[in-house]
Amino acid sequence: MLASILQNIINALQWGSFYALIALGYTLVYGVLTLINFAHGDVFMVGAYIAFFVATFFLSTLGLPGWLVLALTIPATMILTSLVGVTLERVAYRPLRRKGANRLYVVITALMCGLILEHANLAILGASRKAFPPLIKETVYTVGGVSFTNLKIGVIVTAVLVFLFLQWVVTKTRVGMAMRAISYDKFAVPLMGIPMDNIIVATFVLGSGFAGLAGLLFAMSYPVLEPYMGALIGWKAFIAAVVGGIGDIRGAFLGGFLLGAVEIMVVAFFPSTFRDLIAFTVLLVILTLKPTGLFGVAKTTKI
């Protein structure tokens, strides 16, 4: 009994780590720009594909050993994925921001960018699923009836490290201070001589880079890639960010793990087809009761 509970907790932590990693990207961009980057789930998908191509390139053409490939793939994936995120920002969002367009239009643009990424992938690579090559040897440890693999532990540890890193960036560094300043007052910040565009690009680099990392880890844990894999997990991660109170890093992190726990528990006790239903219902109830999420602060409007 205790063993199965512990087993479920470990599974929930691993599943929640993916949500947390992606939700951090949502929350960073939202915090700075108050823009829901609906394309973020698809950036995660692109990250997984980039990881696939980079890893197969290193494995087949250079013939390197698995651990070295992993060590090379992590930074390469993160850099390439953040390039994708920055390109989106440069091509689609920045011109709209320059024009001072209504936020709604930017959101629609983001939604459309996500669709383009999905279907461009489908059109270029075809509908066949890709199998991610095994990079490290998975070893199963069993302690008192609870089994876990080194990969699971790696995923959870990575999520925690990323959270701590982002927390440090946002609270302690100059870039983080500028980010918080922009989210506080967008109009005063350029007057203070803060290069707003650079800070926004930095935000996208951080968010997309960690989405790429999540894509790599996801591809290693569930080694089947398909173009629509980003859509649903992106929505869910977004739910996680919202439940935690979007714009707050602690909120996104906790929300991710909360959602992971809810889903794993649903699958453990109900038929697995109920997973989405219950996850979205939880979101609806939380937002109805607490419209700005768990850590969110309600904004007051002055007339």
Add this chain to the structure above:
Amino acid sequence: MTMLRRYSVHILLILAGGLITWLAYEEMVSLYVLSVLMFMGINVILSASLNLVNGYMGEFSCGHAGFMCVGAYVSSLLGVWLFAKDKVFGPPVLDPDLAIYAFPVVILAGGIAAALAGLLVAIPSYKTRGDYLAIITIAANYIIISTIENIGAIGGSRGFMGMKRVLNAMEDVVYLPWMVIWVFAFTVFTIWLLRRYVSSTFGKGVSAICQDEVAAEIMSVNTNKIKTISFMVSSGLAGVAGGLFAFVVGYVNPGSFNILKSTEALVMVYLGGMGSLSGSVLSAILFTLLLEALRPLQIIKWIVIPLLLIVLMQFRPEGILGNKELGDVFPWLKRFYRFK
């Protein structure tokens, strides 16, 4: 002459409806053209009803297909249960000859069910605003689809069919292209209803919410009531569109009402322009034609359409007719109809 001017729109509509019906009856146009025309009508209903929430009320609802799904399922289940022999429900409950009278009731019942599902969005909207409300609408869309997928008795994710038998029952009584007639009638009904709604005194409250919700509240506009009714009207009409869609296609499955379908509705609204009924009608017609023209491109279609919208957002964010009606652009049209 003034009489003729005053009723010109009515006469034109009757003529157009009669012409399409006659063409369909004599089989002078192919079934393909006919189905494109019917999808046009359905899309007009969809985009005009979504425009009420997104354009006139200024809320960002992006789960419109969910309500369409409710309408499609309720009206097709009701139609098949009442008037057709089916594996799930057995023999028809009522005489199939009655289908001819009850069909609009069946469609409206789907609309009412969808309006009740609209409460799923309307009640959270009292407190929640902006982006958070957008997420709630997406969640509502997913919840509806996922609920229907989990009801195995009505086919689950495999879908549900049998609506063609109801149509055949109607055609057995009087041989007419019934679907064409009903799609046309409901399209006109939707536009009429929405026009009356947004130009009424009550409808002024809808635009007040769009301008500034807090200020509207202070000016003693009952925002909660207006939001509830607007969301219910909008989702109810989407349900009507869904019911018609189900009967035109003759098959429904929850997967066809996913977020992609909602995106289609959004594209139509933003292409036509927010807060413009005639814009919505125009863009729905254009968009349906575009979808058909791009059909040979298959998957590339879904790259071209989002790209089109992105370009539109960059260069003309207000759409074809943003916050204007056709009568404002061509003032001579105002001699024939009055919008406000």
